[in-house]
Amino acid sequence: AQTVTQSQPEMSxxxxxxxxxxxxYDTSESDYYLFWYKQPPSRQMILVIRQEAYKQQNAxxxxxxxxxxxAAKSFSLKISDSQxxxxxxxxxxxxxxxxxxxxRLTFGEGTQLTVNP
Amino acid sequence: xxxxxxxxxxxxxxxxxxxTLRCSPRSGDLSVYWYQQSLDQGLQFLIQYYxxxxxxxxxxxxxxxxxxxxxxxxxxxxxxxxxxDSALYFCASTSPGLxxxxxxxxxxxxxxxxxx
Numbered sequence: 001a002q003t004v005t006q007s008q009p010e011m012s013x014x015x016x017x018x019x020x021x022x023x024x025y026d027t028s029e030s031d032y033y034l035f036w037y038k039q040p041p042s043r044q045m046i047l048v049i050r051q052e053a054y055k056q057q058n059a060x061x062x063x064x065x066x067x068x069x070x071a072a073k074s075f076s077l078k079i080s081d082s083q084x085x086x087x088x089x090x091x092x093x094x095x096x097x098x099x100x101x102x103x104r105l106t107f108g109e110g111t112q113l114t115v116n117p
Numbered sequence: 118x119x120x121x122x123x124x125x126x127x128x129x130x131x132x133x134x135x136x137t138l139r140c141s142p143r144s145g146d147l148s149v150y151w152y153q154q155s156l157d158q159g160l161q162f163l164i165q166y167y168x169x170x171x172x173x174x175x176x177x178x179x180x181x182x183x184x185x186x187x188x189x190x191x192x193x194x195x196x197x198x199x200x201x202d203s204a205l206y207f208c209a210s211t212s213p214g215l216x217x218x219x220x221x222x223x224x225x226x227x228x229x230x231x232x233x
Binding site: 046 | 119148150152159160161162165172173175205207209211221222223224226227229
């Protein structure tokens with residue numbers, strides 16, 4: 001079974017600065033998808049960014065980018081120019097590409113990000 | 118707004134009772150997923166339905182059941198409720214077959230269940 005680990009329960013960053021959230025995962029599969037979801041105080045789960053394992057290029061969405069290192073099974077999220085609205089719980093998630101296991105997401109424990117003005 | 122709707126937003130009930138949570142997927146999405154978020158166990162996958170049929174099962178208790186109807190909305194039924202069932206229950210949906218859509222799950226706002 002796949003596991004996802006987020007080793008930083010809490011992180012803080014100054015407004016306008018850059019912060020990196022860590023995520024590692026364990027899998028024996030070669031093809032899969034990785035995601036970062038954001039959960040603000042409203043509790044809504046919001047997709048931040050996704051990465052296909054077969055793509056070597058790191059995904060980027062505006063101020064959000066990932067550092068995907070397949071061999072190391074590492075998938076970190078970098079938030080540039082942090083804004084107060086970025087304050088939230090961030091979850092890393094894994095999805096297998098194998099049809100037999102369905103499309104379930106396996107989540108990490110989450111990292112609570114605080115943005116200081 | 119993800120386009121996934123869930124009702125009710127909040128539910129307060131007593132131990133031993135039964136409740137039904139409802140989810141309407143995004144227009145055109147055939148797959149519905151249910152997740153439970155609790156303080157003890159984090160975010161856990163419960164069950165997936167695809168076009169009315171059960172597709173995958175996760176850590177879903179026998180006291181819990183789900184179904185997906187012909188109009189593609191889904192219901193999660195929780196019975197013989199215990200204090201430990203208090204949690205946030207999310208529904209998510211995807212659109213198999215659309216470029217890129219199959220891989221991404223879009224979440225509803227969740228139903229917060231409190232069992233007293």
